[in-house]
Amino acid sequence: MFVLNLASPWGLLSIGPSHDRSDFLEQRSFRKSATLLQKARFRVGATRCGRRERLSLKNTLADSDQQQSLGKKTDVSSAIAQDAGKAAGSPSLRQHNGGAENGTSSERQQYAARYGTVDSMTTSRFASRRQSKIVCTIGPKTCSLESIKQLAEHGMNIARLNMSHGSHEWHGSVIQNIRQVNSEGKYNIGILLDTKGPEVRSGDLKAPIKVSRGERFIWTVRRDRPLEQLSVECPYITDVSYDDFINDVNVGDVLLVDGGMCSFVIKEKRGPDVISECIDEGILTSRRHLNVRGKSASLPAITEKDWEDIRFGIDMNVDFYALSFVKHENDITQLQEYLKTHAPGQFPLVLAKIESAQAVPRLRQILEAADGAMVARGDLGAEIPVEEVPIVQEEIVYLNRAMHKPTIVATHMLESMIVYPTPTRAEVTDITEAIRQGTDATMLSGETANGAYPLEALTVMDTVAKSVFLQEREGLLSAALPSTERRVSAIRAKSAQLDPMASMTETAASLADGVEAACIIVFTKSGRVASLMSSARPGCPIYAFTPGENTARKLTLFWGVTAFCLEFFIDPEITIHRALEELNRRGLMKKNDIVVIVSDLLVRDDLSVDSIQVRRA
DSSP: OEEEEOOSTTSSOOBSSOOOHHHHHHHHHHHHHHHHHHHHHHHHHHHHOOOGGGGOHHHHHSOHHHHHHHOSOOBHIIIIIHHHHHHHTOHHHHHHHHHHHHSOHHHHHHHHHHHOBHHHHHHTTTOOOOOSEEEEEOOTTTOSHHHHHHHHHTTOOEEEEETTSSOHHHHHHHHHHHHHHHHTSSOOOEEEEEOOOSOOBBOOOSSOEEEOTTOEEEEEOOOSSOGGGOOOSOSEEEEBSOTTHHHHOOTTOEEEETTTTEEEEEEEEETTEEEEEEEEOEEEOSSOBEEETTOOOSSOSSOHHHHHHHHHHHHHTOSEEEETTOOSHHHHHHHHHHHHHHSTTTOOEEEEEEOSGGGGGGHHHHHHHSSEEEEEHHHHHHHSOGGGHHHHHHHHHHHHHHTTOOEEEESSSSGGGGTSSSOOHHHHHHHHHHHHHTOSEEEESHHHHTOSOHHHHHHHHHHHHHHHHHHHHTTSSOSSOHHHHHHHHHHHHHHHHHOHHHHHHHHHHHHHHHTTOSEEEEEOSSSHHHHHHHHTOOSSOEEEEESOHHHHHHGGGSTTEEEEEOOOOSSHHHHHHHHHHHHHHTTSSOTTOEEEEEEOOEEETTEEOEEEEEEEO
16 A cells, blocks of 8 residues: 655645745745855855865855854855845845845844754755765774774775685674674664685795796696696796686686786696796786686685685674675575575675676676675776776666665775875776766775775765765756666666555655655665665665664665664554654754655554655654
């Protein structure tokens, strides 16, 4: 049963105190006119400065001579309404301006109470918010309780555990630190376990080797005697961790070390030895990751070590599993079935890491099977032509958005900040591009795991993401790349015809934008309504309330969603009232804000009603 509650005389408000229609429309007209002025001045200011702080509404709207002469907060009536009335040609605004500016102090106070001051609008309505999420890899530099608190304070939403490094004991201590931060009630950090996967690595070397172009190098799978005893006419030799390496490569293949830090072309296969020639010089160290361009190793997607790590994740009740080197949708379903059997009641999300050449032709099937995806661009760029990586990235984001599933864009997003305190301009553009494509999250790897500037890197990513959203909100950028948005809209329209809940959340998003709602409040037990609401990409925050902690942590990955745990009562009005109280207590909304409420709460023991409500808080 679907109910759209719009019971007010003019079809805007359903439940709550009654309001005069003219007041509401007058206020809405005022806000739109003020926004026109803000946009015009924003364009001038944004082209002249690069600091986000200079974009605050106070600096762009309040005249400098008024600030110097008055030395105090400027009422909206004197700072905004006059210019907004001229810009929009609104008689009502000119009338309000005269009344407020020339009226009594009491009248000015009443006007400010209704519309707020420049300062209050800066910190609430026009304040920049980050809707995309940030995943931080935890490493030696950031594993302590204090470091995790700092990461949370600077914007981390999900902590990634890279199972390629560290023991279960070490990862367990990190999880305990994260749980302690969560227990304090201020933050809700999800935990992502990233499996190592079927990696192929070089062997140990006594010392780093500088390999020059044209020099020969041997890769061997010999296990019968020490490499020093081999009588091969070649100055350099090392073993490979994968016995079928000799069968997976052919003459003419290009072997990449660490994604291309140095590379070799295969010249000859001689028994258990592969003889290669360096084509891109570099320094080779021990246990480096090896890829053959355009090929994937014929190893199982889930290795024995991966199963051990997954069992550890079940014991720790992690929220997400990122499955490395997925080649087929069966790899995903295998893990999902295992989790259903061995982790009942946990319901973690299984994310497909797209990083192998074999995964690209089966992209749609893999994404349909998975709960989400991670674009692991490092290994992906080693296995497919590097110029195809951005195309595959956009396709993954598009497909997942159309299927209402989250995407993480990862690898090398702020790579230079492992060493340097500031990013390159190309890195900033890379983050912006991913967010405008519609990704749910961007990820930091070595930047936060072992980099010299983990908090600075996180701050940069947070600031860039906020800047993108602010400019989209004020109309300076389209909400998403046009090519992606058109395709997503078309396929979502078909999906909504088949899924009433998807249709309802699309309607709620449009309604929230139309009435300029302060937020959308979602009540959900499984998290599905919140995930659908996220994929609709409304222009305001989504606050999801759920009775389960596991569900609240899973929602940390979804664009625009902030989740809270709340007991659901038999009477839905009590539940809604408690949610509004919690948001007020946290300063996330204020009295008389317009909110859109989406829920599937029980109204009786035998009846569940899917509803959209518009209320005054």
